[in-house]
Amino acid sequence: MAMHLASMVHGSGREREAHDQRYQHQQALQQTHYYQQQQHAPQPHPRSYAAAPAQYSTHVAPQYAEYQYQRQHPQSPPSPPVEEQKPSLPSISSLLHMADGERPASDAAAQSPQSQQPSPQLRQEQQSTMAGAKQQQQQQESRPEQQFGPSIVSHPRLTLPPTPPMHPDSVVDGNQSPSSASTHSGADSYYLGQSLNNVEPHQQRQVGAPMAAVKRSSLPQSSMSPYSTSSYAPSPYVSSPGAASATSFYSPEPHPYQMGLYGQRPLPSNFQPQMPLPVPTPSGNGSNPWQHHHYISTSSQSVFPQSQDRYICSTCNKAFSRPSSLRIHSHSHTGEKPYKCPQPGCGKAFSVRSNMKRHERGCHASTTTLTT
DNA sequence: AGCTCTGTTAGG
DNA sequence: CCTAACAGAGC
Known part of the structure; x- marks a missing residue:
């Protein structure tokens, strides 16, 4: 039955096929998990730079609109005008009755109070966008489905009090879009560096520990570092970002880690941030792993020292x-x-010499005074 | 110009 | 409180 609805609502072609399969499967799963997913959908990183999410929302959302519509319709209309339902819902109801027969448990879950959470706004958005385009299509394709439309647009529940808008993308693609969107924090840069160590950035991202190493630099990067937009790629010094760090532009010291990660050079005084704006490539693994996290406003260029x-x-x-x-800083990475x-006996090590000294003074005050 | 030290801030 | 990390001053 899901097939019916899905196929009726959807257009034709590969997308529909794919959708139908997916839809069937999801129907079974999501009836119970949908809202859990919604609740667990990663929130955009507080520090992420608002760039991306919008672009992810499009082609996945509609199926949820359908799904929501289909699922919520039976349970709900708080005060459904009978005359309105009569003409408009029979086919849907029958479909749903079939569904009831198949999955009573799912519907039970669907009717749980929790299931009321999904914002009417969301549904309204989805319906309004979907209804407009698809209703017409439906009306052309098969007459009976036109009931679908009127019931949507005129449905009394659409006037329910607004709830915090839920972004379809965060709901649907929660583990994709937010993550990719949230990668804009400076922390990712750290992982970029790490990725040079033959570890995928996204894998590293799941490792919590390294985050600490960059927590500080992530903030300044966004606020003060005008280079963030991309000091790499177009830089006259860097031909290939991936290999960039391997080239020692500035490396007075022979430290291997510098050669590897922090090969750095003084910027020319006439350096101009000529690089194009970073492109938030959804295809994360795109050829250039250095691109995926730079979402710094163009205005930052003006502050370039x-x-x-x-x-x-x-x-x-x-x-x-x-x-x-810079060298000291590199230790933090x-x-x-x-x-x-x-x-003796104190194996403590520090990335900053002064911190070590301080520690020495504090923890080994007596011995240090003796030795010195 | 660059290094070291000191002071400070912030997080765990 | 301890440590990481940074900025500034002094050398």
């Missing part, structure tokens, strides 16, 4: 005025702690 902070971390794009600062507490 001409002479200061010429040393840019290739991982997080943070700028430093001194190479040593690599996790390297080259400064070890000299005190």
Whole structure:
């Protein structure tokens, strides 16, 4: 029966086939899981830069509209004018009755209070968009389905109090769009660097620990780093972002990690951020892993420092005025702690020398005073 | 110009 | 409280 509805509502062609299969399957699953998914749909990262989500919402949402319509219709109209339902719903009802026979449990779940959550607005949006296009199609294709339309547009429930709008994309593609959208935080840059270590960025993204290493740099990147938009690709110094870090533009020290991740060079004073705006490629794995997370406003270009902070971390794009600062900063990405507490028995290591000194003073005050 | 140290802030 | 990380001052 789902097939009927789906095929009736949908257009034809491959998309419909794919949809039907998927729809059938989803119907069975989603009747009970839909709202769970909705609740679990990842929220956009608070720091993510509003760029992406909109583009993901389109072609998946409609099926939910159908689904919602189909599922909610029977349970609901708070005060369904009988005369309205009579002419408009018979076929739907019959379909649903069939469904009842097939999956009583699912419908029971569908009628649970929780199932009321989905915002009428959402449905309204979806219906309004869908109804317009598809009703006409339906009316042309098969007459009976036209009841579908009127019941939608005139349905009293559409006037229900507004609830927080739910984005179809977050509902439907929760694990796709938000994640890709949320990758705009500077943290991703870190993973980019990590990805050089033969680990997929998205895999790393699931590893919580490394996040700590970049938590600080992620913020400054968005706020202060004008290079974020893409100091890599079009840079005269960098021919291939992936290989970029392997090239030592600035590497006074022979540290391997610098060569690998932080090969950095002073920006020319006349450097112009000429690079095109970052393209939020949904195809994440696109040829260029460096592209997928840069959603910095173009206005940031105007703040580009001409002479200061010429040393840019290739991982997080943070700028430093001194190479040593960049080097120290790089430790935060690599996790390297080259400064070890000299005190015997204390194996503590630090990424910043001064922190080690401080530790030494604090924790080994007595011994240090003796030794010094 | 660059390094080291100190002070400060923020997170766990 | 401890540590990570950063900015600024002094050298």
